[in-house]
Amino acid sequence: MTEVVLAVGEPKIRQFQHKKPIAAIAELVWNGLDANATYVKVELERTLTGAVDRIIVSDNGEGISPSQAEESFREYGDTWKSRQTHTSGHQRILHGQNGEGRLYTLALGEQFAWNSVATVDGRNVRTRITGTRNRPTIWNIEDPTETGDSAGTVVTITVPQGKRHRALESSDAPDNLAARLAFYLKAYPGIKVEYDGVILNPENIIQDVVDLRLELPSEYISESPPIVTFVEWKTRTTDRKMLICNAQGIALAEYGEDWNDPVVSFTPYLRWRGFSDMSVEDIHMLPMTHAVLLHAAEQAIRKHASRRRVEISGQVVEQLKTEGLYPYDTTELSPTQVVERQTFDLVVTVARAALPPRGAPRQLSVNLIQAALERDPSDLHSILDRVLSLSPQERAHLGRLIDDTQLSSIISATNTIVDRLNFIGGLRKLLADPQLRRELREVDQLHPMIAKNLWLFGEEWTLARTEVGLTAVLREHLGRLGQDVALEGDLERVARSDGRSGRVDILLYRGIGDERQNERLIVELKRPTVKVGRQELDQVKSYARAIVEDPQYRGVKCKWKFVLATYEYKDSIKRDIRQRDKPPGLADDQEEYGVWVMHWGEILDAAERKLSFFRKQLEYEATDERVTRYLRESYQEFIPDALQQVPAGEENW
Template sequence: MRDADDATKEHWAFRHGHFFGRILGASTIDTDHCSVVAEARPSSNMTHHKIELTAHHLTRFASTNPLDAVSELIWNGLDADASRVTVTTEFDVLQSMSAIVVADNGEGIPFDQIVGRFKRLGDSWKRSSRLSKKQGRFLHGKDGQGRFKALSLGRVVGWTITYADGDQHFSYTARLIADDPTDLIISDAPEKTSRPTGVTVRVTELNPPTRALMNVDALNRIGEKFALYLNQYRDVEINFRGTLIRPETYIVSVEPFTLDPIVDGERTFAVEYDIVEWAVRSERRIYLCDAEGFPLAERNPRFHVPGLDFVGYIRSDYFAALAEQNLIDVDGLDSNVADILEQAKDLTKAFYRKRRVNDTRSVIQKWKEEKVYPYETEALTVAQETERQVFDLVAVSVKDHIQDYDALPATARRFNFELLRQVIERNPTELRSVLEHVIKLPENKLAELASLLEDVTLSNIIEASATVADRLTFVHGLGLGLTTTT
């Protein structure tokens, strides 16, 4: 573990690495490609253009987190019909991250349009179009704000832009400095070049939060944001710090659902919900997306679905409308968003319980074939059927918890299952005690059962209880989160 002195040195180097870069000839070490990269310097023939930005805009841009800022730069390349976007990081001689580079092979921006693109904040060309110009891919940005959010990454943001004019290619540079983000500095004129079209954005004099981009979680977060897009457009590649993001690496399955429409005044918005099961360990979150599935904001739902690594995508143009009003990140003010999130959470829990129940069927069938399953006849009443659902879920949880359970003799497993059946049937109030103290099921497994059994109708089981006392104490004794119904 690094000591506090090492951490202090790293922080100091991170803040002042650009100073040493100047002393050492303004060169940096690109560890992503194991080469030395000279820092691009603008020529003396540059023109300054004034951009009108309000204090509100500046505050919002500065507060953008690093992953969102990098994502915006990636989206800019994809919206420009890039088939490849690469994110790399550079490190100086002190091994402090000194630059973030996002490069694409898109169409670039014609020189005579660049000033207008920057000045028309909130009035991007994308606002009047839903598809990219050449490839016809769905567009993400509409407000022209992505390039300004790059200022949250570092003090200096430079663009090297190459575009085609007929059969010829031309290149020029642009630059923004956080000291005065209203001052856009652009080459006086483009230069003829043989380079392919595209945009390279290079951010230097980095802010400390950008260190989050080096975390392992950063790759998965980028994967979450772009996996559905990459799944839809298979000819597109995104490389994040040396790793090619492949949708099949992240996506196990996509389960689509339709939620209740949102009625806002005279307008009605359709709402779709996709539960994407993740192949990698992921923090559960739900993205609010436009109708095409582009994430606009995220929420972190708090509910218990053990063993399900998923990301939810709620798709509706209602969220796009909120984003245009800068209301998408404001929690608690929009009841429609709160209602839709509750619907999505309930549906996710129901999906998980149904899938878990389905997963137990093959296990139960195997037990029946081995003649260790304690029920030999079919259920005749709803109460009996519910009782068996409880048994199946509990028994499979016990099997998963006990190592090599299937290797036990059939007689031992039959005996254990019979005891468990007797507890559920005759003395259900002792079930939690048996699971916790005899079988020693851990608390997380008990909580998992609580989630799985939420939909069990207790009135059906209670009908099978022998006494009124059993009926009154069943819920309290079981203590696994079951709910009564009327």
């Protein structure tokens, strides 16, 4: 037996322990497909109580030879896949290139074993590799033995008692996995993937496929520009994040939050050949290196999803009118009836699949929904449960709709307020806890979170965009801010010898406006080790003046807001930022620009005060438990490791 040590640090490997179970299963399936397998089978072995205690992924591929085993489990990021674009024999496109797929087993269990048979010099040879979650860089490779068995690989993962993989056990798990493999399975129809007894067939669940063009700057324009392929499903799936894909649509990673739409079940695939050669770290840095592309993709998705909601709702309502079942006269409605009708339209659209198809039961269901809305919307809960066979997802959507409000726009506003209160509480927690503050990295953790929540600096910046043309001017004068300052678009260059992001001050910039008036926001995120004083204040004031007086912007009708955001500032500058008749923090007030210096406590207090009225109306408190759960669910990839560790009893595998 040979013990091999993976040539990379253990902290880097432990990131794979936090991957989602379905994503981990997908990577193991891809490993089989990259070995030219035509059949991959995923089995979930259960205990008498129904809990999964073993996961077995088997394939009929070419297997792992002894030399490949030693290379694959010793090297990180430099495997045979990195030197090829297609599988052996040039049969199919390769999915993986970075040698990371096997590490996804760390998200699934405690013990792992690969039993693989490969043909070497005309003989079939068996190789067995084992490892454990507790020692993620140590792998044992048993001496190869000759066998009469056919080529292929069986991966066995032992799940510890008490751990639940609910995402793997759910009824929509096969559809969620099919969504990740959809383009590959469509391109190679001879391949069969089986999950827990279900043969995956994307065609059975695809409703429609539309390619969305993106509004992008010239740097992305080519013969094969990035596109978003919007795949609408016949059934509702729970995994709805945007998938980052190569040009062929093979999923490489997830991005962002779930597209949790009550009407349209879809998965967006951001496809671009530029993603093909990126590592996990490269893709993790996309919010900084390709923010413009991600923003354009999200805008296109929102626009198309909104259009589809209107179309689907219109079709449902028109069908009810044709059947003579629509209960509203749309010509003369009071304001209350307008609200009621809009809610009715949304409810029947969300529940359209559960409505009886025809006859008296269909009419009764429609009448009961309308009567409940007219008399007491709280009755709708029991009516929907008694009359309609709703899926858990449909029931959850309608439950939130009924409980929170009657209008989808107000539902969205309420969710936004709650998310903001949770984010403020979460950021306070990160900055107040000494351990978390020490672990919090500016480049790839704090910056992405702030970039997604620019409302902290004013509501007007919520929909602001990164300005490509502004970058050159900001970079030209960057030296005025001192050493170790980087533009957010240059953060991929900021790294230490261990590969993790270094600690620098970060310049974040956005713009809004139209042909009449433009506004620009420049935020310098200071490191926690820097206590801002006279030198830093003079630097940012000098930088602001240099920018507005640059020939490119001199005389241009524009209002600039420069914010120096810091953990702490010195008493020596308090008089500069606490001037009579000036808002707190305003250090330089000019016609074209303003320079602000604020510590995070002041920034968060100001944002929280703006939400105080709504918080009282909602009777919502951002408790420590709520904000911690929110950070783990919404910003898992951006929070320190200490906060990612879920205490015993709270884990949800």
